[in-house]
Amino acid sequence: MPGNFITTRFEAMLSWGRKFSLFHYPYVTACCGMEYMSTACAHYDIDRFGAGMTRFSPRQSDMLLVVGTITQKLAPVLKTVYDQMTEPKWVIAFGACTVSGGIYDNYAVVQGIDEIIPVDIYIPGCPPRPETVLDGLLKLQEKIKTGGQDWRWKKKTS
Amino acid sequence: MEEKNVLTALRNALSGGVLETGESFGDPVARIRPEALLSAAGFLKAEPWSYTMLLDATCVDYPDRPGRFEMIYHFFSLASNRRIRIKAALPAENPEIDSLSGLWKNADWLEREIFDMFGVRFSGHPDLRRLFMYDGFEGHPLRKDYPLRKRQPLFKKRETS
Numbered sequence: 294m295p296g297n298f299i300t301t302r303f304e305a306m307l308s309w310g311r312k313f314s315l316f317h318y319p320y321v322t323a324c325c326g327m328e329y330m331s332t333a334c335a336h337y338d339i340d341r342f343g344a345g346m347t348r349f350s351p352r353q354s355d356m357l358l359v360v361g362t363i364t365q366k367l368a369p370v371l372k373t374v375y376d377q378m379t380e381p382k383w384v385i386a387f388g389a390c391t392v393s394g395g396i397y398d399n400y401a402v403v404q405g406i407d408e409i410i411p412v413d414i415y416i417p418g419c420p421p422r423p424e425t426v427l428d429g430l431l432k433l434q435e436k437i438k439t440g441g442q443d444w445r446w447k448k449k450t451s
Numbered sequence: 452m453e454e455k456n457v458l459t460a461l462r463n464a465l466s467g468g469v470l471e472t473g474e475s476f477g478d479p480v481a482r483i484r485p486e487a488l489l490s491a492a493g494f495l496k497a498e499p500w501s502y503t504m505l506l507d508a509t510c511v512d513y514p515d516r517p518g519r520f521e522m523i524y525h526f527f528s529l530a531s532n533r534r535i536r537i538k539a540a541l542p543a544e545n546p547e548i549d550s551l552s553g554l555w556k557n558a559d560w561l562e563r564e565i566f567d568m569f570g571v572r573f574s575g576h577p578d579l580r581r582l583f584m585y586d587g588f589e590g591h592p593l594r595k596d597y598p599l600r601k602r603q604p605l606f607k608k609r610e611t612s
Contacts, residue, residue, distance in 0.1 A: 365604050366585045372606075400592045400601060401584075408608045 313343030318354035323361025325388035337423040362390040502526035519543035550576040568593035
């Protein structure tokens with residue numbers, strides 16, 4: 294009985310710690326990047342939510358922000374970046390193009406990055422306003438807090 | 452006035468290479484035979500016309516025309532602040548035209564883009580490879596007969612539950 298109790302508390306503490314220490318890697322390819330910059334900088338200040346540490350190496354980050362159109366040519370690169378990230382890791386699809394391909398339904402564009410990598414939070418909008426992004430971030434934090442341990446990355450993804 | 456002059460001069464210089472001249476959106480336009488492209492470009496680049504800049508080279512696919520692929524070159528003269536457009540129609544079968552990369556360095560990538568998107572070949576190009584699409588991509592996506600829904604992903608979709 295005491296053992297079970299302690300295990301649960303440990304997980305809760307761990308997720309609490311994780312949700313406020315998201316190191317994010319901005320994978321910015323297109324115009325949504327402007328909204329990302331606005332969100333990340335002083336006006337909307339993503340740092341208030343504990344996600345202020347921008348790392349420009351996937352090996353040092355645990356939240357991947359895919360911001361902007363992903364073309365077929367870029368898909369292997371995005372996959373490599375995802376694979377290089379440390380675990381546990383979360384992915385946010387930022388903007389209509391990453392969610393579904395957006396307005397680009399053509400020969401060149403991936404129709405949603407979930408064709409390539411698993412996605413935790415989809416943020417719609419073309420581009421989404423910073424408030425939407427922060428809402429998405431809060432939802433991700435909620436997911437990290439309540440979701441418990443997530444061992445998806447232990448499975449082979451492709 | 453100047454527009455008329457350059458077109459007349461071009462017509463005289465190419466001796467039969469110019470098929471049609473006109474004006475569109477305020478700029479002179481000349482439709483030439485594809486074989487005459489290099490001499491036309493060389494003539495325009497040299498003094499006194501000094502169209503020293505190749506602003507853009509592009510192509511349009513007109514599937515119903517006998518000259519299906521229409522090459523369009525935009526030249527700009529820094530000295531006189533004037534533009535000129537040169538057009539040349541290429542046949543649907545084996546479209547090929549001389550490369551301008553010997554005259555303008557930027558023609559290299561412009562022509563690679565056209566090769567990638569339309570499949571027009573450029574004789575004399577130093578490195579005619581695809582520019583935008585990846586290795587293994589089949590067909591030329593801006594051709595009108597490229598299937599609208601054809602997708603060629605680099606690797607297969609992830610399994611989603």
